[in-house]
Amino acid sequence: MKAKLRPCRKSGCSSTHRNNGGYCDRHKDLEGWGKRQKQLGNRHARGYGNAWDKIRLVILKRDKYLCQDHLARGLIVAGNNVDHIISKELGGTDDGTNLQVLCIVCHRNKTATERC
Structure with a gap:
């Protein structure tokens, strides 16, 4: 038995579909992970391209791959x-x-507190 036809969730779209994600075939990229990726752009568009890879490696070597937050508290924990x-x-x-x-x-804790 075929799934029931439903309207597309995209505002202004009059298409119908039988997809699980809620969007017609034309707007399927707006569901889930695809939506987030489309909003953020790829890593190069966000400023994390080849130049960042080189800087990142320099910093990892400088800090000897150790978490600086833990190190400040006298603990040795690997960081990446x-x-x-x-x-x-x-x-x-x-x-x-x-x-x-x-x-x-x-990193997760710091990012979470920055976003509050």
């Missing part, structure tokens, strides 16, 4: 995330003095 101390949204740059290595837990 290069973080902007002052986020780019708030005017931070990719300068080495504004970058630090963090573990995934510290």
